Amino acid sequence: MVIQGNKKGNNQQNGRGIRSNFNLGLNKLVLNFNNIMQFIKLRQSYNLTNGLLDLIEYINKYSDTKKMSLVEIGSYLGESTVIFAQNFAGVSSIDPFLGNYDVDDFIGSRGDDEFNLFYEKFKENISNYTNISHFKMRSDDFKSESKFDVVYIDGEHTPDQVRKDIINFLPMIKIGGFISGHDYYEDNGFVKDVVNDIFGKPDMIFQDYSWIKKIDG
Numbered sequence: 001m002v003i004q005g006n007k008k009g010n011n012q013q014n015g016r017g018i019r020s021n022f023n024l025g026l027n028k029l030v031l032n033f034n035n036i037m038q039f040i041k042l043r044q045s046y047n048l049t050n051g052l053l054d055l056i057e058y059i060n061k062y063s064d065t066k067k068m069s070l071v072e073i074g075s076y077l078g079e080s081t082v083i084f085a086q087n088f089a090g091v092s093s094i095d096p097f098l099g100n101y102d103v104d105d106f107i108g109s110r111g112d113d114e115f116n117l118f119y120e121k122f123k124e125n126i127s128n129y130t131n132i133s134h135f136k137m138r139s140d141d142f143k144s145e146s147k148f149d150v151v152y153i154d155g156e157h158t159p160d161q162v163r164k165d166i167i168n169f170l171p172m173i174k175i176g177g178f179i180s181g182h183d184y185y186e187d188n189g190f191v192k193d194v195v196n197d198i199f200g201k202p203d204m205i206f207q208d209y210s211w212i213k214k215i216d217g
């Protein structure tokens with residue numbers, strides 16, 4: 001997820017605005033707690049959960065997701081991971097939990113210390129789900145012998161990495177499966193540009209700006 005900003009720099013919606021709200025002089029724990037709370041509020045205000053549920057409902061029209069495998073690139077606090085785990089047979093989560101991967105991104109500009117805390121929260125959030133396997137690595141380093149029914153891309157949102165993630169993971173999708181991801185925004189639209197460049201257009205875009213494309217061969 002990239003926090004999409006409006007052009008007026010509204011603090012509620014603009015990643016940089018939100019970032020500037022953090023007083024770096026505060027105790028780190030308070031900063032981290034605020035960061036997580038901000039993200040949770042943003043998650044609600046951007047309909048992130050409902051968007052993912054709509055995406056899952058869409059896939060279910062083709063086939064029962066409870067019998068499917070999904071791989072998620074970028075898990076952060078594990079909220080999306082848990083939603084997937086509640087609806088899929090198996091979920092593979094790939095996230096290296098390393099800081100400073102994208103200075104222009106609300107989450108990507110956080111340091112290693114904060115990512116250590118995010119990782120602890122992630123582990124706590126997924127702890128009740130035996131159908132989640134976590135791979136603490138960058139998506140570029142992930143290899144799989146078996147193919148997945150669904151790939152969901154929400155890792156590093158630079159155009160180069162989004163392109164690499166799509167190209168690298170396409171061969172890991174079963175025929176009839178789906179590739180999908182987050183951040184198909186109209187404005188700061190590099191995910192949109194990359195997705196459109198590769199696929200023409202996605203089959204569907206959801207209320208949280210998730211996108212999906214069926215892979216038919």
Ligand SMILES: C[S@@+](CC[C@H](N)C(=O)[O-])C[C@H]1O[C@@H](n2cnc3c(N)ncnc32)[C@H](O)[C@@H]1O
Nearest residue numbers: 001074075076080094095097138139154155156
């Ligand atoms: C926007 S957050 C994911 C949010 C999560 N999917 C959700 O909806 O709650 C992006 C995550 O991608 C991870 N990430 C960054 N670069 C990555 C890479 N190359 N491979 C996998 N994950 C990556 C970050 O560590 C971060 O946790």
